Amino acid sequence: MTPLKTIVTHPGGAHKDDFLACCVLAHLHGAPIERRDPTDEDLANVEIGVIDVGGSHEPSLSNFDHHQFPKDHPPCCALSLVLQDVGIYEDALAFCNWLRPAEWLDSRGPVETAKEMGIDRDAFNALLSPIDITLLRRFALQQTLTPDDPIYQVMAMVGEDLVGYVQNLRARLDHLKQVCQYWTIQSGEKTIEAVYLPRAVTPDDEPSFGLYQFIIGEGKKDEIVAMVYPDRRGEGYGMSRFQDSMQVDFTKIEHHEDVRFAHKRGFVAKTESNDADRLKELLAEAVV
Structure with missing residues (x-):
């Protein structure tokens, strides 16, 4: 991935997929995050990552939106597309049990996701924590986040731990195969x-x-x-x-x-x- 100078994602309400996608990119690039609608110039600039908005999935141009995909497209979200570009998506699916439900939730909604998981729809609300609520709410309230912002710093830590966990676990499994x-x-x-x-x-x-x-x-x-x-x-x-x-x-x-x-x-x-x-x-x- 080309080093990013800016990360753009949609304004308004924030969801887990756009938040986590920005976390990964904040960790990898340290670029400021702007919560606004992208311009044509943004979409054409490889140094501007456009996340979960813009109607374009073109990794060569750092554009990672899934909303234009047809309804029968396999479930995915902005985080899926970013992890694919980073090269750790398959391992993330294998190691992170929460990723597939996050894809379902963002692309199919809570009712279909609850059916897929074999749980009651209300279980989603019962499993929410103040951590989820506060981080997403505070992220949604911002127009711009820079590396000096405490929220940005937490996001970079989340991205670091997510990427590090997947990469370290892959190396760990290769090691365990040799010694267990x-x-x-x-x-x-x-x-x-x-x-x-x-x-x-x-x-x-x-x-x-x-x-x-x-x-x-x-x-x-x-x-x-x-x-x-x-x-x-x-x-x-x-x-x-x-x-x-x-x-x-x-x-x-x-x-x-x-x-x-x-x-x-x-x-x-x-x-x-x-x-x-x-x-x-x-x-x-x-x-x-």
């Missing part, structure tokens, strides 16, 4: 499958980052019952249910001296042990 081990745990007559991440290859501050997406991406979501990973708060390991499988209950191992914590609802435990054989023993004992 699959364990088959026998407990009496019952057998479960678990994923184990060794500490020696995980120097991160958040060792379990990406494990859930890794299991899903490997097509093992119906096989894996538990995850075993280095504890980010200590030298031992954490063990947790995958998708809250009731096949393991970690309260069954809370009496062991090397188990320093087991949640009373049984979904997670922390142990001081780093020995793989001992971890397998504890996991086997936790099998229901």
Whole structure:
């Protein structure tokens, strides 16, 4: 994408798609945002990004509007188009569960989106938070936002975290594919499958980052019952249910001296042990 000198989006009410698209561009370009209708000159200037307005989707000219698409076009929004241009759209769809509903909501409306998601229409309002309301309202009230504006700075942080999450998770999944081990745990007559991440290859501050997406991406979501990973708060390991499988209950191992914590609802435990054989023993004992 050509470096942008200005970002233009529509005035009036703001929605998640135009807000997030501007967040991504604010992070990548640091250009001021103008909330107004674009001119023909704006649409023809590659250094002016026109977002969610203007009736044109021409990435070569930095124009990212979807409203002119036919009604049978696959659901998308301004954010979709920007992420496509940045080159992370497919990964964003795979890693960000909120993106597809955001596309549906913006292109099909709340009633059709609720049907797609299998939820009640009123659930959208019930799930709104003051963060959503305040950020969108304050963004909508502005005519121009510059990098010195607190709202702009928050938007740039949102864009940075969104892009960074997708890019880092892709690299993380490639790494996990190389180092994760699959364990088959026998407990009496019952057998479960678990994923184990060794500490020696995980120097991160958040060792379990990406494990859930890794299991899903490997097509093992119906096989894996538990995850075993280095504890980010200590030298031992954490063990947790995958998708809250009731096949393991970690309260069954809370009496062991090397188990320093087991949640009373049984979904997670922390142990001081780093020995793989001992971890397998504890996991086997936790099998229901």
